Amino acid sequence: xxxxxxxxxxxxxxxxxxxxxxxxxxxxxxxxxxxxxxxxxxxxxxxxxxxxxxxxxxxxxxxxxxxxxxxxxxxxxxxxxxxxxxxxxxxxxxxxxxxxxxxxxxxxxxxxxxxxxxxxxxxxxxxxxxxxxxxxxxxxxxxxxxxxxxxxxxxxxxxxxxxxxxxxxxxxxxxxxx
Amino acid sequence: xxxxxxxxxxxxxxxxxxxxxxxxxxxxxxxxxxxxxxxxxxxxxxxxxxxxxxxxxxxxxxxxxxxxxxxxxxxxxxxxxxxxxxxxxxxxxxxxxxxxxxx
Numbered sequence: 136x137x138x139x140x141x142x143x144x145x146x147x148x149x150x151x152x153x154x155x156x157x158x159x160x161x162x163x164x165x166x167x168x169x170x171x172x173x174x175x176x177x178x179x180x181x182x183x184x185x186x187x188x189x190x191x192x193x194x195x196x197x198x199x200x201x202x203x204x205x206x207x208x209x210x211x212x213x214x215x216x217x218x219x220x221x222x223x224x225x226x227x228x229x230x231x232x233x234x235x236x237x238x239x240x241x242x243x244x245x246x247x248x249x250x251x252x253x254x255x256x257x258x259x260x261x262x263x264x265x266x267x268x269x270x271x272x273x274x275x276x277x278x279x280x281x282x283x284x285x286x287x288x289x290x291x292x293x294x295x296x297x298x299x300x301x302x303x304x305x306x307x308x309x310x311x312x313x
Numbered sequence: 314x315x316x317x318x319x320x321x322x323x324x325x326x327x328x329x330x331x332x333x334x335x336x337x338x339x340x341x342x343x344x345x346x347x348x349x350x351x352x353x354x355x356x357x358x359x360x361x362x363x364x365x366x367x368x369x370x371x372x373x374x375x376x377x378x379x380x381x382x383x384x385x386x387x388x389x390x391x392x393x394x395x396x397x398x399x400x401x402x403x404x405x406x407x408x409x410x411x412x413x414x415x416x
Contacts, residue, residue: 185342193339193356228345257345293343295353300342 173213174313175206177220179280181306187298197302198224206238206310214240222254231256234264244270252286258293260300262286276312281305 179202186194204220216238224230236250245268252264266284273279284304294300339356341347347358 187342193342195342230345258343260343293345295341295344295355 171210173208173210175310176313177204177206177280177308177310179306179308181284181304183302183304185300185302187300197304198228198230199226200224200304202306216240230254232260236264246270254293258291260288260291260293262288270310278310280310281307
C-alpha cells in the first residue's frame, strides 16, 4: 500500500499567506474611500511670564500673543491632530513666528500638545513647546479653549550668548471645525 | 476660607506679583530688546564688542583663578620692582661713572 505524500508549502509561502490578510487590512484601512480629512481653525490670545539670563535669572511679563492656527485630523483617528500656527506678538513689542504641533485629544474635553516653536522676526528663536487645553463646547462645531503653554527657546540669533529663554503662557480662544 | 476665596487670593497674588516689581527684571532678555547697535548681555544692553570683551575677561579671570600659583611663579618679579641684581648693576655703573669723572 502506498502512502500518499502530502506536499507542505514552504515556510516563506506560509508566511506570505498568513501575513497577506493583515497587510491588506492595514492598507485598505488607510485608503478607505470613507476616510476624510477634517479641518479646523482656531484663534487664541494669551500672555504670561517669561524669563532667562545667565547667572541671575530675570523674569518679566511675556508679550501678549495672538495665535491663529489651522489643524488637520483624519476622521478615523480623531484624537490625533496636526496643527500649524502663526504667532504674532502684539505688545510690548512686535514679533512674528510660527509653530508646528501634534495634539492628542484626551476624552472630549482635554487636549495635550507638543511640538516646535519658532520666531523669525525681528530675530530668530527656536525651541520646543508643550501645552494643555480644556475645550468647552459652545456649539456642535465650535469650542472655547483655555489652557497653559510652556515654551523654551534654546537657539536663535535673538538669544544672548549662553542663555535660554522660557515662557509660561495662559491662553484662551475659540476652535472651529471647518 | 472657601475654595473659591483661596483661588481668588492665589490669583490676586500671582497677578500682583506679575504686574509689580517683585519679578527680578533686567534691561533685556533678548538681543532685540536692545537697540540695533547693542546686544543683551547679563540682562543689560551693552555694545557688542564690550559684551565680547566681558566674556573674554570672564574667561581670563577663570584662567587666573585656576592657574593662580603658576601665574605667581611666572610673574613673581614685577616690572618696576627693584631686585638685588639690578641694585648691584646700578651701584657699579654709578661707581664707574664717578671714577671716570674724577680722572
